[in-house]
Amino acid sequence: MDSLKNTKLLLIEDNREIAGILFDFFEAKEVELDYADNGELGLKLALEESFDAIILDLMLPRMDGFEVCQALRSQGKDTPVLMLTALDNRQDTLHGFKEGADDYLTKPFDLEILEARLLALISRYRGTMASGKVQVGELEIDSKTRQAWRQGQKLSLNPTTFKILSVLAQAAPDVVSRDQLTDAIWGDQPPSNDVLRSHVYQLRNQLDKPFAQPMLVTVPKVGFRLELKP
Structure with missing residues (x-):
């Protein structure tokens, strides 16, 4: 666009x-x-x-x-x-x-x-993902409707947190660096690090807080990845 x-x-x-x-x-x-x-x-x-x-x-x-x-x-x-x-x-x-x-x-x-x-x-x-639903471990992502579920429970995501989750899911279980995430989300108009941190915090509240085992893992000094198995 x-x-x-x-x-x-x-x-x-x-x-x-x-x-x-x-x-x-x-x-x-x-x-x-x-x-x-x-x-x-x-x-x-x-x-x-x-x-x-x-x-x-x-x-x-x-x-x-x-x-x-x-x-x-x-x-x-x-x-x-x-x-x-x-x-x-x-x-x-x-x-x-x-x-x-x-x-x-x-x-x-x-x-x-x-x-x-x-x-x-x-x-x-x-959306930039291919059309259709993608299953990643306990996670299901529908790029057409921009919705996601974990264990059948719908996650409340805004467009940015959905995009972050999509990028992590496409790379899972590999690590996505902070720079890679920033580039995928904002391109050549990157905000401050606090902005990415805030969005990741909001995503973690939806993806992990209601469940026994976390999926969103922080890799110190590198970035983030999705843990597919408890």
């Missing part, structure tokens, strides 16, 4: 000036853009309609970006979310990932960088 042309995005942003700039930018790219100026309306649109990605401001009236993202994920909506924040704060960023965001940009941001991040998110969401 090398263009946003004909994609459908939802912008949830209360700053009308920023919204106007984004409307002009995306209109020139032939993107369909829906808009909400508060969190409640944004959540309603996100749940009722289908979007390729959501651009979500953090500080919103009625319902903030954290609450919107958490509500989306809790109701099973896995649309990619790129969070915009004026707060260049590590804790806010990690909190956003914990609530299910896939990426973030700090204001003010470069429009071309925003476009590149959205392209990467949407490509990741649409």
Whole structure:
């Protein structure tokens, strides 16, 4: 995927000036853009309609970006979310990932960088694995629906944690380095190490916490692998 042309995005942003700039930018790219100026309306649109990605401001009236993202994920909506924040704060960023965001940009941001991040998110969401279901030990992965199960129990994964699991499953039982994971997920727009660490933490909570034996193994100073046998 090398263009946003004909994609459908939802912008949830209360700053009308920023919204106007984004409307002009995306209109020139032939993107369909829906808009909400508060969190409640944004959540309603996100749940009722289908979007390729959501651009979500953090500080919103009625319902903030954290609450919107958490509500989306809790109701099973896995649309990619790129969070915009004026707060260049590590804790806010990690909190956003914990609530299910896939990426973030700090204001003010470069429009071309925003476009590149959205392209990467949407490509990741649409999936790069071969069609069909893959069985890896106790794990079953369906790349068409972007869903996964362990011992028949469905895992609650956002697009990024699903992609991490898919990359590990394709390589299992071999180790996947942190650099390999970062390249597979973000390409030439890598975030800080904290971002990968946060996503792996979220994946481990889903994949291992409810079960007696862990599958996701950290290989110190190298990366991660899936343990296929207890």
